[in-house]
Amino acid sequence: MPVVDGVAYWASITQPNTKFEPKYTINLVVDEDTADTFRSKGYTIMDKEEGPTLQIKRKVHGPNGMVREAPILMDRSKNLIDCQVGNGSKVRVQYRAWEVNRQGEHFQGLELCKVQVVDLIPFGDDDEFDVIEEEDVL
Numbered sequence: 001m002p003v004v005d006g007v008a009y010w011a012s013i014t015q016p017n018t019k020f021e022p023k024y025t026i027n028l029v030v031d032e033d034t035a036d037t038f039r040s041k042g043y044t045i046m047d048k049e050e051g052p053t054l055q056i057k058r059k060v061h062g063p064n065g066m067v068r069e070a071p072i073l074m075d076r077s078k079n080l081i082d083c084q085v086g087n088g089s090k091v092r093v094q095y096r097a098w099e100v101n102r103q104g105e106h107f108q109g110l111e112l113c114k115v116q117v118v119d120l121i122p123f124g125d126d127d128e129f130d131v132i133e134e135e136d137v138l
Helices: 032-040
Strands: 003-017 023-029 046-048 051-059 072-074 090-102 105-119
Touching: 003 032, 003 051, 003 105, 023 046, 023 090, 023 105, 032 051
Parallel strands: 051 105, 072 105
Antiparallel strands: 003 023, 003 090, 023 051, 046 051, 090 105
């Protein structure tokens, strides 16, 4: 399966996003060359503030009551991990391209299979305070 490198935003990998239809998802900011390659193949690239962005997802519910498992999440040493991936984390995403024709319309997308975290920014790590040493107190 192909792999694409990028920076993760709004990742729901081990737990599905349930705001609408439950799905595992990651917004992956990629470089311009990668974005152009995906555009040329007909995939949607969102122009976000962070840069060109692919949305890669896996629906939880499939046909006939099927329930899909969460994508595999691993660290840089390929050890399985269970954590929330924060915005700005550098990742590698393994995906499966799919396409289907239904009722005369063509659909295609990218299914989220595995995520390897290269540089984790923990979710919710918004502590911007520095340690203040006693001699630094005014």
